[in-house]
Amino acid sequence: MPFRPRTAVSGAILATAAVLLCPAAPAPGDGATPSAQDRPSFYLEGAPGTVMNDRLSLRNPTGRAVTVRLRGSGAWIAFAAKEVTVPPRTRATVPFTVTVPRDAAPGDHPATLVATAGGPGSGAVERDAVPVHLRVSGPVLAALTVENVSVRRRGDAAVIRYTLVNRGNTALTPRLAVRADGLFGPVLRRALRTLPGRLSPGQSAELMEPWAGPPALDAVEVRLTVTADGGAHGSATASYTALPWGVVAGAAFLLAAGAGGLVVVRRRRRGQGPGGVRGGGPVSSAAGGKRPSEGEAADPAAELASTGSGARS
Template sequence: MHIRRRGTPRTSHATVAHVLLALFLALVVLPVPAAAAASGPSAWSVRPAGAAADGVRRPAYALDAAPGTRIKDAVLISNLSKLPLSFQVYGTDAYNTPRDGALAYREAGQVQRGVGRWVKLRTNALIVPAGHSAEIPFTLTVPSDATPGAHVGGIVALNNAVEQAGRDAGVDLGIQRAIAVRVQLTVAGPLTPGVTVRDVRLAHRPSGVPFRSGRATLRYTVVNTGNTVVRPTARPRVTGLFGRTLKTFRAARLPVLLPGQSTVMTVAWSDPPPLDFADTSVRVNAKGVPGASAESGSVLLAWATLAALLAALALLALALSRVRRRRRVLRADIP
């Protein structure tokens, strides 16, 4: 289920209303299983039409083709509600969101460079009566210069109805729901899977209390360097002076990464040592892909702890100096 937020300002000036409407308009389409249904009074489902060769319903479009090939297929939109529903239907490119790597789809008005550009539906707008389904044929034309490997996109059915969702900063908000069915096309040619990790950084936020643990945040970037879809697993680890293990993080299973896409992973560390040298390493693996790793070094330094240690050393040096002075005085007094 996907949400489009629309703001409708309460104003009598049409120009201002249009500006505010543009500012509050956004679409985020997240991946959902094919045949997924939006719930509520305007419920509907979207899935590939027909069935696979074995008679089983297809969960998504998994297509293989050579450059220059034209593929014909269809998408089925079912109105599960008791009212007619109006839809905008379009092909779109998929991408990974930088923040968490989730699979998302581009808006209809955005530039499409892959599957979203190659898919042509017989119609992009339709009304489906209550309790009925509509099948929309489409053609996917693979360019003659298409690069080998995976090209991922989707077919989105956006409900034109706007549902009220409250107010924010004096603006009435509404939502539009959409469902995307994934289209994964593999273009014939050499397949070169690859994954790497970059920009490993450990940010330390020390405590203001001496010898008390602060907090730290580990960030690293995982990149799909090949031309196939991968599902990496990352294993971060931090060692201290003399190779002591300071922290072994739980292995993180990342979302599906598309070719050329990357995601930044963030991991919290609640009890780093107040003073140490940290060697942080991250290793990533994926099925059928050679593993890769990256590391970086940083100083875990809490000024309060360092000040306390320096003060303790200064007191110790002062005490030793006094002991030595007393010994010299005692020796001088001995006849």
């Protein structure tokens, strides 16, 4: 495929003779000034198995040659040269290729081109990165979930924590809506709004929502709903029970006091004999000196037999 317009990385030599690379100030050609021909990032798209070509330009506007080392953030990227010396007041253009594996999943696969100058013997190390927005063609799946929702009290406020996970194969910009309902009705409503940043496929982000003025006494269900372009949708809930400390402490005191009174009454009853009189010793019955056990009825026939002569006819 033909080369696309080049992305230029320009810079200036510092007192330490290191290059400060800056993709936001591109330079289109040797000794020229920036123009619309240059881009601050790359966008490449191809099917699995495709090999794509492009070029990165490095500009050195100083009077000293500078050596720059190049690498890609992933195994798909390969430069024609890993190290380039840029002459004074000129620029060097370095081709690179992106080889998409045959088993690559469709969707977005972001990467980065990293240029490093300086190091041992030449001063401080300067590094810059150029984004590569790589998209593998094929069916696109937009899927987003919200997980691990929790609510924690912080003084007079509360914090809602949650995790967003991109479960699809395309980069997403999530939108979030928050609602909370208590026993007596709604206590929080936040309309759908776009969150800062994008989630790459498989990426997760732990986020939080401050909640000023939550109810002081209520049982609340908090629901978070997330959406994104392409039909991505997910929601999750968490329970939050708000109880003032005074109520908790009072209830605990009453429970402890009630348990103590019950123990005292049970101990007093346990030490009393029949009729409420404390016993001083074992009680004997008329039938052989043994008292029937509690709850056991006396057997008249047995008592009659025990008063006989003890002999049978």
